[in-house]
Amino acid sequence: MSRARKPDWLKMRPPSGRRFTEIKQILRDYDLHTVCEEANCPNLGECWSGSDNAPGGGTGTGPGTATIMLMGDRCSRGCNFCDVQTGGMDPLDEDEPENVARAIAEIGLDYVVLTSVDRDDLPDQGAGHFARTIRAIKSRQPETLVEALIPDFQGEPELVQKIIAAEPDVIAHNVETVERLQWPVRDRRANYEQSLSVLEQVSESSDSYAKTSLMLGVGEYDHEIYQTPGDLREIGVDVVTFGQYLQPSRSHLEVSNHVHPDAFSVWQRVAEEEFDFLYCASGPLVRSSYRAGELFVEAILRDGESVDAARKAARAGEAQ
Template identity: 75%
Template sequence: MNTARKPDWLKMRPPSGREFTGIRETLRERNLHTVCEEANCPNLGECWSGGAGTGDGEGGTATFMLMGDRCSRACNFCDVETGGMEPLDPDEPANVAEAIAEIGLDYVVLTSVDRDDLPDQGAGHFAETIREIKDRHPGILVEVLIPDFQGEERLVRKIIDADPDVIAHNVETVERLQFPVRDRRAGYEQSLSVLEQVDRESDIYTKTSIMLGHGEYDHEVYQTLADCRERGVDIVTLGQYLRPSRSHLEVQRYDHPDKYETWRRVAEEELGFLYCASGPMVRSSYKAGELFVDAVLREGKSVEEARADARGDGHAGSAATGVPE
């Protein structure tokens, strides 16, 4: 029986504020969904209310979830509903673009449910939304968090051809724990192959995320980071798994923020990731990471230039020496 108790540093701020209310109303008017709400993200209050804890006073942000609010998969960590799939809304790409203009975003994050029920698993709809945003708002930066599309390269290529600025896909956990954490249709090597394809076929930043707290060992976390970096991943986030309900997997351990800081140093200083956001409340879409990408891309740097800068700062990958005990 799990005995892990939630520590004091995992307290969440309740949603509030003018920006929060405005984003919620805009989404409701256009029948749009966000992963912030559907996945019960602990940072919803901060992101929608602006600033995301950065103290910069910026407006709110949201991660749009495409293709409905029900997923064809049943991952045991995720709070998104499964089954009962609805037809795609042909107006969704335009509605998302209009909502972005109304909210006033200059950096947009798009994700989606898995749609294994569709012939192209929704890749075309995803790509259409990216293009709609880029056509209407040429100066906007678009980050996408995509499904694995069952590893089909032609479907991943549709996303690449739509030319977002960042393509993320999450490995979620270490190789040993892929199941029971993820749906059996997902897989460690399948996810790595998606990230590797993006790196191989484009000059687009790649990103992934790892949840801690499922019972992984430190050497497994290190190996996962090393595998991702070897496949060309530029940006990684690490955060604490929080159990959405009693029907989901139990939390096996809560790591102290100091441990997350150690992982950040390992990722950036030892393994050579361009950026690592690491902390108990960090999630895949995290404003600190968005601000990093925004700063690099607004300077007009390519992925290779940013990588060269990182190497010049002494962040070239080195042998494994700093795994936390």
């Protein structure tokens, strides 16, 4: 099986720099995993180094961004796009919530993204562990903004409520792709309606921003892409990101096509102007926890606005 050759706009610089090295060492000291490394994210060097080349407007003066992956480096599911290993689950590390909080304080992050592997093997699928980590961070550094990028928890409302009760600033859950392609892109235990139900619960019963992400280039049609933000806005999702799927290895799902940057710009306009998302980050190298979305949310939350106030302000601006 051959891998599609990448166009020039997907060329990436290798990770480097003092800040990158510092963050990597601190994470190793606390025995923590990041999705940046486990999923071979193309923006690892940029985000960890606080690069000034960020399309979302990074200045290069910030502390950098890392997405911490909780509950181990092995997942109970086997999505065909993902490079995280499957099976052979380890017991939870009960010290992880506090270790994460300590590492974030030592790194100096004022915005952190927490995500996790799926843990269908656990009675609560890891929701309690995830919530404890959020609370540990907020207890140690109340000013730190926390984005929780959560699994679907098999659509069980009481588990989603555990995350909501921990009061992260943003709750994200990725639909990943259009409705028709949920399989073969995602594990068969995941599905479009289940993911929408999670996001709807976040938007209806929490004070957190609701956020999701789609990969393009897996065989979707334009009309299917257009339908998806409509479905998301109907249930109250605030922020959406679009990025290019990149095949991690020859054993993973093949890339159907490389979407041109101009097309990503079109989808950003569609999301923001036609569907009234508060914000959309869209580009070939954008990922769900990409810093462009973080910068937007941080700007609003640092101004002291509530989610409802930010939504009302955005609507007022669009109506003028």
